[in-house]
Amino acid sequence: MPLYIKLLHEAMSTAFNATAPIILILVLIGLVTALLQGALQIEDATFALLPKTFAMVILALTGGFGALNMFETLATLFITHAPELVRQAWY
Numbered sequence: 001m002p003l004y005i006k007l008l009h010e011a012m013s014t015a016f017n018a019t020a021p022i023i024l025i026l027v028l029i030g031l032v033t034a035l036l037q038g039a040l041q042i043e044d045a046t047f048a049l050l051p052k053t054f055a056m057v058i059l060a061l062t063g064g065f066g067a068l069n070m071f072e073t074l075a076t077l078f079i080t081h082a083p084e085l086v087r088q089a090w091y
Helices: 003-040 047-060 069-080 082-087
Strands: none
Touching: 003 047, 003 069, 047 069, 047 082
16 A cells, blocks of 8 residues: 555544544534523524634633644654655556
């Protein structure tokens, strides 16, 4: 298997592993907010937006479950394999 395919696979799995927990938390917060809005008959759009915004700010300040570290590892992987990528055949 060519190196660029292996690196592409690593990039896709890193992107999924870094963003999946964040998206899952935001979906759960959205679901709970929607249930509360439906139960209490609140029609305010701000009520739906604020909890997700606060969650995103908290996730960004805390590092988002190590997402930054995952992307840093991926960048290091790409940089260390750059000379091999330049010299290989791309067919």
